Amino acid sequence: MVVALKQEEMQRLAEKAVDLAQRKGVDEAEAFVYQGLTTSVSIERGQISKSSRIVDRGLGIRAIVSKATGFSYTNVLESEAVIKETVLNALNSAKASKPDKDWQGLPTKKAFSSVTGTYDNKIVELNSEDLVKIASTMLDAAEETDRRIFPIQGETGASYLCKAVANSNGVEGFDHGTIVECSLATIAKGEGEVTPVCFEFNIERKYDVNPEWVGKEAARLAVSALKAKRTKTKNISVIFTQFALQQLLHFTLINAVKADYVQRNQSAFKGKIGKKVASDIVTVYDDGLFNGGLRTWKFDGEGVPQQKTPIIEKGVLHNFIYDNYAAKKDGKESTGNASRAGYLSTPNVEATNFRIMPGNKSPEDLISGLKEGLLVYFLQGAHSSNPASGEFSVVATPAWKIEKGEIVYAIKGAMLAGNIFEVLTNVSGLANNERKIGQLVAPWVLVENVKVVGK
Numbered sequence: 001m002v003v004a005l006k007q008e009e010m011q012r013l014a015e016k017a018v019d020l021a022q023r024k025g026v027d028e029a030e031a032f033v034y035q036g037l038t039t040s041v042s043i044e045r046g047q048i049s050k051s052s053r054i055v056d057r058g059l060g061i062r063a064i065v066s067k068a069t070g071f072s073y074t075n076v077l078e079s080e081a082v083i084k085e086t087v088l089n090a091l092n093s094a095k096a097s098k099p100d101k102d103w104q105g106l107p108t109k110k111a112f113s114s115v116t117g118t119y120d121n122k123i124v125e126l127n128s129e130d131l132v133k134i135a136s137t138m139l140d141a142a143e144e145t146d147r148r149i150f151p152i153q154g155e156t157g158a159s160y161l162c163k164a165v166a167n168s169n170g171v172e173g174f175d176h177g178t179i180v181e182c183s184l185a186t187i188a189k190g191e192g193e194v195t196p197v198c199f200e201f202n203i204e205r206k207y208d209v210n211p212e213w214v215g216k217e218a219a220r221l222a223v224s225a226l227k228a229k230r231t232k233t234k235n236i237s238v239i240f241t242q243f244a245l246q247q248l249l250h251f252t253l254i255n256a257v258k259a260d261y262v263q264r265n266q267s268a269f270k271g272k273i274g275k276k277v278a279s280d281i282v283t284v285y286d287d288g289l290f291n292g293g294l295r296t297w298k299f300d301g302e303g304v305p306q307q308k309t310p311i312i313e314k315g316v317l318h319n320f321i322y323d324n325y326a327a328k329k330d331g332k333e334s335t336g337n338a339s340r341a342g343y344l345s346t347p348n349v350e351a352t353n354f355r356i357m358p359g360n361k362s363p364e365d366l367i368s369g370l371k372e373g374l375l376v377y378f379l380q381g382a383h384s385s386n387p388a389s390g391e392f393s394v395v396a397t398p399a400w401k402i403e404k405g406e407i408v409y410a411i412k413g414a415m416l417a418g419n420i421f422e423v424l425t426n427v428s429g430l431a432n433n434e435r436k437i438g439q440l441v442a443p444w445v446l447v448e449n450v451k452v453v454g455k
Helices: 007-023 080-096 128-145 211-224 242-250 259-263 324-329 363-368 420-425
Strands: 028-044 047-065 068-074 149-167 172-190 198-204 234-240 284-287 308-313 354-356 372-376 391-396 399-403 406-411 414-419 427-430 435-437 440-442 445-453
Touching: 007 028, 007 047, 007 080, 007 149, 007 172, 028 128, 047 080, 047 128, 068 080, 128 149, 128 172, 128 211, 149 211, 172 211, 198 211, 234 242, 242 391, 242 435, 242 440, 259 324, 363 406, 372 445, 414 420, 420 427
Parallel strands: 234 372, 354 440
Antiparallel strands: 028 047, 028 149, 047 068, 149 172, 172 198, 234 445, 284 308, 284 354, 372 399, 391 414, 399 406, 414 445, 427 445, 435 440
């Protein structure tokens, strides 16, 4: 079994790399050490197909010389010669790069906030046999729900993640966390018809997943998607579930509040701080300290403390999110939103836990209050949305028709078209069923006057 690098080892490695870079003559240096240990079990075509153990660890170095930045990384941490070579590669890359007039230095040291709900030793102790049991429970629950169900793909997994950072301005830090997840995708077959893929999952930082619920819900969704009908083209009320919201907002709203997008004139929110941009009931935070958040850490990819940043409060735009570079360019402080792909990349601006605050209505209340509407679970084609204008045209699948306060049948072939910034102003209801999906934390959201294109 692979033994995880200890906190002291990771911190010592980061500090040693920074010290070496400084002795080689850089103006500034930063070292980021990442380690991920993941055990997973895969499901394919209704069967548990394989188990895997992935170990990913490495060191990334940023070197700054005369306002020019160089970067290099390695996944060989046992060799001092390789570490030295990586530092020299970053130094040589900086010397070969053009100076950046907007560079104003690496972050300085600040105290980190405490975080909760991000580590569970029970997850660290899970092995492949435990994950097989979770997968079997999920499969059995799905297949026992309805004989028309066929599980096509799924996974269970447990991860231990940790990171250490150090720079020449005195920043140093270490944090670790865990993730456990189970997911299942199903289809239903009946009377010559095959449904779209329906998907459900649990993912948590603590050992608190319910594979039986995941299996039953993935099956229920697929069965309810049988006997789908066409819908007419019209403007209608739409309830977006968290899955649909995450797909839509990832490429539109979240990009619009990133400071680098604003600085490049690629955000419709440029110049709108303090102005109304959404319905009065919409409040959004980027909360890097959210209890149990999937992207909750003590510090970001540069060693800046993560924080809770108000983005929209009661419909009014308050802030953008910043990494260190974008913040200094605007004469502001970083909001702790520097993200990086482990040790493989330099930081970029990204949301942490992008939280749309829930309302006080149950999901059933949202549905029962509609004379006519759609319930949309998933979207296809959201990646083609225009982040600058907010325009989108997506396929809603699976989705269900609501009439007189009840879900009456599944629909097929429906497209949703519009502008995300108009959608924000037309939000009329928020459920109380908050969930974490990737970087989004949100309830179901009811939006009025959405254009549905049917046949």
